Structure formats: structure tokens, C-alpha cells
Amino acid sequence: MRITRRAVSVASLALLSPLALAACSGDADGGGAAGGGDAAACEPSDGEVTLQFTSWVPGIEDVVAIWNEQNPDVQVEVQTGPNGNSGTYQNFFNQLEAGNAPDLGQIEFDALPNFRVQDGLQDIGACEGVQEAADQFVDWTWSQATLGEEGSVYAIPQDSGPMAMFYREDLFTEAGIEIPTTWEEFATAAEQVREQGGYITNFSVADINQFAGLVWQADGSWFANDGDAWEVGLDSAESVEVADYWQDLIERDLVSTLPGWTSEWDNAYNTGQAWTWVSAVWGANSIMTGAPDTAGSWRVAPMPQWEAGGGAAGNWGGSTTAVFNGTEHPYEAAQFALWLNTSDEALDALIEAANLYPATIEGQQRPALAEGVEFYGGQEIYEVFGEAGPGVPAGWTWGPTMTQVYNDLSDGFSGAISGDGSLGDALGDAQESTVAALESQSIPVAE
């Protein structure tokens, strides 16, 4: 009997751990007293200021060091973390809830509404120089940062991710396969590549923002916000068309379905198993680090088109520097964010360290972006992305619960590639679950 009782009490202690896990994020709501809409309060602070800034951009420490040298009174401390959806966003949400968020954080365009709806962003629209900076930015990036609200600015855009197609020039030439310019040609080329033993590309079920980029190119739309309610259109006609296209390629085993951003995936690209990657401008860096053995063999071509001769492009990623609700120094934070994303020296450093493609019109003309890139056989690859930029349809809106949308869609896509339903079905399911998720947080949804 003695052991039983002990077993029971130990057991009941052990049970508690999931509770502890769920509760450890605390219960304080919001951060400081300043609400998200309190823009009038953007005054410089007295004395020396230290700002906390969390980012995952490679080499960001060196860029910040330039600022710190020039601004002894406003020192910025950098913390680095994993990519947003790999953990940093969750940290941000937890920190906001606990009231100890950093002053500034790296937030991608797709996550801005999510932070806004949780009241996590400081409106810096009234801070000196912020409104005036609007003209410097590519239109759609700026409208993402204002979230469509008059007079408000919630973040300073940093980079954008116009998409194009990276391809293995050597393999295509050797096999005598034409570089596809339309999605129809892409499917035909996929068959020919498969005959050679490779896959034309890998469809990664977890990269829902890549899929979103493909829908974006097709001028689809997932969300719309008219100020009163959200419209959800995950299963809109364009969306389903793109899904059906890839479903067909998957069913015919013409694309591989390895999980993205893993060693297995790197290996597929490094060993020539995967021949193309329809990705964003920052993907140039990913290939260089993930597939170092293929140096010199890659080239960049415009994204395949739905209509021959079209010039539409999607966008994948791109991020902003946001100021978090609860900061005591919105003025200094805004000044730093402006410097980081508009000044020549910062942009040059970001381009060099991380192959970022600036969100400012002038930044996209930096000399570093006009040079040929050795890894790509000396091709001036940024020119291709520069031409893709204007082809990105304006008016794409991200929803307020993208983390949930990504999870649900990715789970659905996982099922589809294991033969449980199709990508199109997954869109339908995610549509339903997204509407439910919005309603459960009292976010109004239009019928």
C-alpha cells in the first residue's frame, strides 16, 4: 500500500506539468498603459536611452553597431532568435502578455495584423519623420505597415520578397529542357525532369506563405478588412485553381514533398534532386547556404505565368521593424527604425549581410544590388527581382490570425500529400476553421 500512495501522489504531481506550461505565460494583459492608438504621445525622452531590439536577420548586430557608434545617447541592444514563425513570434506574444516585450521587433508583413489584433503594436504615426517617409517606400509595403488605417503607422517596412524562379541552368541545358515561362510549360517541364530522375521542385506543405505568394501572383485574395468586419476567402476561385494545379503535380509524382528548411530538403537541392525553386529574393541566400556544392549552376528567371506573356509576380515574406506597445521610448524607437530601413549605410549593410531586398524605392537601386552574383554564374539576379516587384498585385491583405491559418492549412496539406483529401479540400477546411478562430476571439467576420 505504501508504494501505491506514493505512486499516486507522484503521479498527481506529474500531471500538473501541462497546466504549469500553459499558465506560465502569466495573465497581465497588454504592456504599458499607452494604448495602440495613442499616437499623440510621441515625444523624445530625456537623457540616455537604451532600446531592446529582437531580430533574426543574419548579421543584424553589425548593422546596429553602426547606429550605436553614431548615437551614443540612444543605444540599441540586439537579441537574436529563430525566424518569426519558428519561435520568435511566440516569444513576442508571451513577452507582450507579461509586459516585458522589447522596444522593437522584427515582424513580417503577414504577422503584423496578428500583432495588431492582440494590441501589441505602438502607433508611431505621430512620431517625427514617420509620415514623411511614406513616399520613400514601395506603395504596397507602406500600406501593409499602416494596416489601412488613416494617420496610423504600425511598423517601418524593411524588405520585400518579390518572387522569381531559381533554376539549375546546367541541368536544364544538359537535358535539353526549355526554361518554363508559363505554369503550363512548368508542368510539361516537370514531366521531362522526372524522366531524368529529378523533381522540378519541392512542394513544402509547411511553407504556406510560399503558397500564398503563388495565390497572390494569380491575383487572389485571402482576407479583406473594411473596418467593420473581416472577409475570409481562403477557398476563393484563384486559391483553388492554384491548389488544383499543385495537387495534380503531386498526384503524378512530379514534385517532391519533403518538409522545407530541413537537412533533407537542403540535401535535395545540394545533390541536384530538385531543379527549381519558385521563391523570393531572399531565397538567393538560402540556396547559397543550403546547397553550397551547386555554386555557379543556378540562375534566376521570372516566375512562370498563368497567361503567356504576363508579368505578374507573387511576394513571399518581407518584414518590418515594429515598435511594441508598452515601449517607454516610441520616439527613439521610431527614429532607429527609420534609420535602419531608409539610410544608405544601413541598407547597404543589410544587403551585404543578409541579401535583403529593401522596401524603399531608392534602396532597391543600391549599387550592391546592381552587381552580378558569383554563386549565380555572375548573373545580375536583383534585376530580375526588381522587374518582378511592380508585377506584385497591390491590395493583398493578411488576416489577423495567420499563425492559426498557417497551422491549419499546413495540417490539411500534410493530409493531402498522404492521400487524405486534396489541397483544395484543405483550403475549404481552413476556411471554416479560420472563421471559427476569428469568431472565438470576437473578431467580426463578414458573412
Place this chain on the structure above:
Amino acid sequence: MTPTAVAPTVASPAPRARTRVPHKRAIAFFVVPFGVLFALFYLLPIGTAVWRSTQVVEREGTFGPPREVFGGLTQYREVLANDAFWSSIGRVLLFGVVQVPVMLGLALVLALLLDSPLVRGRRFFRLAFFAPYAVPGVVAAIMWGFLYSPNLSPFRDVTQAVDLLSADLVLWSMANVVTWVFVGYNMLIIYSSLLAIPAEVYEAARLDGASQLRIAWSIKIPLAMPAIILTAVFSIIGTLQLLAEPLVFRTFSTAVTSTYTPNLLVYTTASVPNQPLAAAFSVVLALATCVLSFTFLRLTQRRAFQ
């Protein structure tokens, strides 16, 4: 134990104090630190989770700031209606029904072998069996993930013929990882209970002419039963709380969804972020674990402790 703690109680000879509880201050001295930590790190988090699970979010307009207000059992209704939650529970139950008996069976056999007088190199094997437990769970999962990988595994002939990371098999691939890590740990608990069996019992058995096998079956296993049940309860709890393995395997296999196990679902929900719903999931999961552990103890108690 420390003299400073004992001294005041020894030095207080007041006879009246004896009629009340003796050693009051010493008891307080030893209990209060525990009580404070227990309250801070168990009761408070549980209370917070239960309280948060009764909240619902309200807001005005599309970007209105969220306010949490009391919503009674609203979140629990969502939990009950959530298919993903119940199928994740079903998945870990299936996992447990197969993995726990296999693991404990192995642990028992290893413990009996170690306890057998015929075995040499006992110390070496005891350490060797236990060593995997010293590998952190996440590291073990990453290592096995690479071993299973179709293209990166050193055993590609096997992994390319049978996709161990496919939707059909990945659950059992993870069961193998969990077994590998925890077999030695459970073996050690069972083994130490075998060591506690008095030598006279064996002597009596040998005088009665029992073989080693017979001794193992009729003496060792029944006497070690409380330890086996203890390990079973731990394993059931561990199974329901699977998190590290599925989280790591998400980077190797697309078949592991974000709602694969109950704890992963809690984690996913909390990252949305939807804290009230995540709290409600946690409370229900804890209750389910409680019910399951107690049911198991109830069912086994009579047989084991007579």
C-alpha cells in the same frame, strides 16, 4: 537535521508545549519553504490555468483591443467540439496501448537478466542499458530522425525501401525513440526493487527446488509488481504528455501535424495566441490523465498488493 534547527526545540522544556503539537517551529521551518514553492509553482499556475480557461475574448471592430471577460464554460464547449483534440488523444492512447507494454516488458526482461546470478559484467550492462536515458529527449529525437531519414540515413537501403517517416509509420517510429530512451530508466526502477527482495526468500525457494526461471516467475515478478505498476503509471502520464518527439519529428516528416499529440495542440493553440482555449485544453488533458492513471491503479491494485 541541522543543529540550529534542533536546538531551540530541545532547549524549550515548557511542559505545556508538549500537550500541543511538539516541535512546532521545527516543523514550520521544514514545511514553509516547501509550502511556498509548492504554492508558487504548482497551485498558482494551476489556479491561473483554470481561471484563464473560463475567460473569453471580447473586442470592438476589426482591430479593437482584446478584453478578457468571464465566459463560464465557453472554452470547454470548444474543447468538446474540437475534433483535432480528441483525435490527438486517440492517437496517444493507441501509442500507449502498444508502446507502454512493449517498453515495460523489455525493461522487466532486462532487469531480470541483470538480477540473474548467471550474468557476468552486471555493472557494465546496467550502465549500458541506462545510458540512453542520459541523452536529452530532444537530442535523441533528432538523432533518430536522421537515422530514419530516407536520404540522409546511414541505413539508406532500409529507409528508402520502407519510409519510416510516412503517415502510416511515423507514430511507431516515435514509439521506438521513446522506448529507446526510457527502457533503461524503467529497468533501473524494477531492478532496484528486485535487489530489495530478502535473500531468505530465494533460499526458501531453492530449498523447495525452484529453478531460476521459476524463481523469476513466481517470486521476483510478483514482488516487483509495485515497481512495475509505478513505472506503468509514469509511462501512461508520459505518453499523454508527448511533446518533444513530435515537435522534433515535425522537422523530419510532413506527416506530423501541428495537432499530432494533445500537448502539441496546446502548444500550437497558445502560439496563435489563444491562451484561454489553450488553458482549457490543458485542464481537460490533466483531468484525462488523472482519470486514466487512477483507473489503471484501481484495476491493478487488487492483484498487485495482496
